[in-house]
Amino acid sequence: MADKEKLTMVVFSGDFDRALGAFIIATTAASMGMDVSMFFTFWGLNVIKKNTGPIKGKGIMRKMLNIMNRGGSKRLKLSRFNMLGLGTWMMKELMKDIKHPTLDDLIKMAQEMGVKMIACTTTCSVMGLTEEAFRPEVESLAGAAYFLGEARNSKATMFI
Amino acid sequence: MADKEKLTMVVFSGDFDRALGAFIIATTAASMGMDVSMFFTFWGLNVIKKNTGPIKGKGIMRKMLNIMNRGGSKRLKLSRFNMLGLGTWMMKELMKDIKHPTLDDLIKMAQEMGVKMIACTTTCSVMGLTEEAFRPEVESLAGAAYFLGEARNSKATMFI
Amino acid sequence: MADKEKLTMVVFSGDFDRALGAFIIATTAASMGMDVSMFFTFWGLNVIKKNTGPIKGKGIMRKMLNIMNRGGSKRLKLSRFNMLGLGTWMMKELMKDIKHPTLDDLIKMAQEMGVKMIACTTTCSVMGLTEEAFRPEVESLAGAAYFLGEARNSKATMFI
Numbered sequence: 001m002a003d004k005e006k007l008t009m010v011v012f013s014g015d016f017d018r019a020l021g022a023f024i025i026a027t028t029a030a031s032m033g034m035d036v037s038m039f040f041t042f043w044g045l046n047v048i049k050k051n052t053g054p055i056k057g058k059g060i061m062r063k064m065l066n067i068m069n070r071g072g073s074k075r076l077k078l079s080r081f082n083m084l085g086l087g088t089w090m091m092k093e094l095m096k097d098i099k100h101p102t103l104d105d106l107i108k109m110a111q112e113m114g115v116k117m118i119a120c121t122t123t124c125s126v127m128g129l130t131e132e133a134f135r136p137e138v139e140s141l142a143g144a145a146y147f148l149g150e151a152r153n154s155k156a157t158m159f160i
Numbered sequence: 161m162a163d164k165e166k167l168t169m170v171v172f173s174g175d176f177d178r179a180l181g182a183f184i185i186a187t188t189a190a191s192m193g194m195d196v197s198m199f200f201t202f203w204g205l206n207v208i209k210k211n212t213g214p215i216k217g218k219g220i221m222r223k224m225l226n227i228m229n230r231g232g233s234k235r236l237k238l239s240r241f242n243m244l245g246l247g248t249w250m251m252k253e254l255m256k257d258i259k260h261p262t263l264d265d266l267i268k269m270a271q272e273m274g275v276k277m278i279a280c281t282t283t284c285s286v287m288g289l290t291e292e293a294f295r296p297e298v299e300s301l302a303g304a305a306y307f308l309g310e311a312r313n314s315k316a317t318m319f320i
Numbered sequence: 321m322a323d324k325e326k327l328t329m330v331v332f333s334g335d336f337d338r339a340l341g342a343f344i345i346a347t348t349a350a351s352m353g354m355d356v357s358m359f360f361t362f363w364g365l366n367v368i369k370k371n372t373g374p375i376k377g378k379g380i381m382r383k384m385l386n387i388m389n390r391g392g393s394k395r396l397k398l399s400r401f402n403m404l405g406l407g408t409w410m411m412k413e414l415m416k417d418i419k420h421p422t423l424d425d426l427i428k429m430a431q432e433m434g435v436k437m438i439a440c441t442t443t444c445s446v447m448g449l450t451e452e453a454f455r456p457e458v459e460s461l462a463g464a465a466y467f468l469g470e471a472r473n474s475k476a477t478m479f480i
Contacts, residue, residue, distance in 0.1 A: 005312055010478070012341055014400070017202050021172055021319075024282065028304040034312070042337050043400055059417075061410055068401065080174070080203055081228065090221055091286070097219075098285045122344065125418045126411070144348040148476075152325055152354070156308075156317035157476035158170070159341075165472055177362050181332055181479075184442065188464040194472070240334070240363055241388065250381055251446070257379075258445045316468075316477035318330070 004035040006154040010147065013160055014043030016076035016088055016103065022047075022160045023106035030113035034155070038110075039147040040138075041120035044160075045127070046071025048107070048117055050135045062128030069127075073103045073135075111137040118142045164195040166314040170307065173320055174203030176236035176248055176263065182207075182320045183266035190273035194315070198270075199307040200298075201280035204320075205287070206231025208267070208277055210295045222288030229287075233263045233295075271297040278302045324355040326474040330467065333480055334363030336396035336408055336423065342367075342480045343426035350433035354475070358430075359467040360458075361440035364480075365447070366391025368427070368437055370455045382448030389447075393423045393455075431457040438462045 007029045011022050026036045040048050049055060049071035057066040081087035095102065101109065111117070119134055121143045131141060151157040167189045171182050186196045200208050209215060209231035217226040241247035255262065261269065271277070279294055281303045291301060311317040327349045331342050346356045360368050369375060369391035377386040401407035415422065421429065431437070439454055441463045451461060471477040 007308070007312075008476070010341075012338065012480075018172065021170075021201060024304050025170075025308070029308050032305060032308055034308070041341060061414060065410070065414075090225070094221060094225075094286045094288075100282065100286065122420065126414045126420065128414075144344050145352060148327070148345070148349050148352055148354070151476040152327075154476065156168075156311040156314065157478060158317060158319040159478040159480050160172075160319050167468070167472075178332065181330075181362060184464050185330075185468070189468050192465060192468055194468070250385070254381060254385075254446045254448075260442065260446065316328070316471040316474065318477060318479040320332075320479050 004033060006035045006037070006150060008037045008147070008150045008154040008157045009039065010159045011038055011040045011044035011047060012042050013079070014046035014071065014076060015079035016091070017078050018160050019044075019047040019073070019076055020103055020106070023103065023110055025158075026110050026115045027106055027113060030110065030115050036110075036115040037147075037150045038115060038117050039120060039142075039150070040117065041123045043069075045119055045123060045129065046076060047073060048119060048134050048138050050133065051075070055129070055133045057128035059128070065127060066129075073107060076103070107135070107137055118146065120144070120147075164193060166195045166197070166310060168197045168307070168310045168314040168317045169199065170319045171198055171200045171204035171207060172202050173239070174206035174231065174236060175239035176251070177238050178320050179204075179207040179233070179236055180263055180266070183263065183270055185318075186270050186275045187266055187273060190270065190275050196270075196275040197310045198275060198277050199280060199302075199310070200277065201283050203229075205279055205283060205289060206236060207233060208279060208294050208298050210293065211235070215289070215293045217288035219288070225287060226289075233267060236263070267295070267297055278306065280304070280307075324353060326355045326357070326470060328357045328467070328470045328474040328477045329359065330479045331358055331360045331364035331367060332362050333399070334366035334391065334396060335399035336411070337398050338480050339364075339367040339393070339396055340423055340426070343423060343430055345478075346430050346435045347426055347433060350430065350435050356430075356435040357470045358435060358437050359440060359462075359470070360437065361443045363389075365439055365443060365449065366396060367393060368439060368454050368458050370453065371395070375449070375453045377448035379448070385447060386449075393427060396423070427455070427457055438466065440464070440467075
């Protein structure tokens with residue numbers, strides 16, 4: 001039997017709008033029968049951080065970083081027109097108005113559809129994050145070699 | 161006869177510099193005999209909005225959004241060094257100086273060379289945009305499934 | 321003998337974090353036996369500018385641009401939390417703490433591993449840059465057609 005066609009994404013950005021784009025693509029691709037891998041790195045780790053509870057980090061600098069850069073799908077901001085949160089709120093209202101799934105809905109749907117969500121080991125080490133920092137939909141931590149193994153066998157690879 | 165090699169781009173960004181990059185790649189690829197699809201979404205819709213006339217939207221929030229986020233190739237700004245428009249103006253002068261086509265020229269050239277420009281249905285609904293909002297070079301509106309259909313058959317796919 | 325699998329990247333961004341991501345991917349791919357091309361354009365040219373000595377440009381506007389937009393791997397800033405340089409410094413300290421190679425180390429390693437670094441002819445002309453502006457690891461200047469020639473034969477292409 002032929003393998004399923006693969007789609008691979010690096011989610012580097014922690015912007016609300018880019019995260020939304022990534023998950024719309026991921027869930028659509030999964031619904032078309034593709035095998036989807038999302039590799040979260042740098043600010044993109046914010047997209048898959050759990051929304052509640054503290055995020056720990058060893059040492060003063062990592063503690064500070066994880067307070068300033070708290071993350072979680074509910075805290076993400078638009079890359080433009082955030083306007084102290086007003087723009088991001090407005091965008092969510094507009095999505096509700098057309099009954100578009102929220103980012104949180106999309107993350108859950110993605111997991112149910114078999115989309116693999118992986119956190120980048122290297123940026124986790126730099127930022128002092130362990131598996132505990134992430135939501136349950138996240139499968140595991142892995143490095144750039146894992147991502148490239150997926151990318152080289154993919155029909156399309158995107159850096160978001 | 162073999163199919164032409166395909167190139168697919170998601171244009172997510174509405175920055176002048178990234179739009180320029182996307183259209184330089186698109187027209188070069190078309191001149192090399194490739195079949196190019198550009199899928200505009202989110203702020204990228206600003207790149208293909210018409211430059212003149214009002215852009216309508218239903219309801220107060222969409223009206224406000226389409227005023228603040230008016231778009232059109234002539235209103236785009238550099239992602240860096242915009243400096244209240246001075247930087248963007250300077251960049252356009254530098255392009256003129258080496259007789260580089262303007263962004264508007266490139267959009268027209270792209271269409272003449274057969275580059276397909278598609279606006280994302282979902283973000284159009286969220287932002288309250290219809291086909292009327294776009295310039296004539298835009299072929300139609302389509303969803304993420306259309307984009308993925310192109311991407312899975314492409315030699316390269318980029319998210320810009 | 322079969323050709324090596326190719327990986328191609330456009331480095332459009334001049335942010336420290338994105339440059340780091342690009343070079344981690346490039347060196348990992350090279351270590352996995354892939355043939356890697358990096359095509360630097362627009363603000364991405366800052367990543368490969370030499371760190372010392374003046375960067376010249378003809379005419380007042382290009383002189384100004386090359387002062388404001390000096391570039392060089394040691395001058396890049398984080399895309400978020402730069403905080404007048406404090407955030408970027410902190411990120412470098414955190415990398416040192418886990419003994420992660422610096423961006424400069426990664427650029428040197430990349431070249432030793434055979435990664436090709438190419439500067440985009442068009443943006444060099446616009447910005448008034450010649451080969452002299454770049455560090456020795458940069459192989460040459462080339463246009464979008466060169467990049468597309470690589471991309472169409474690549475297992476994955478990314479726009480960073």
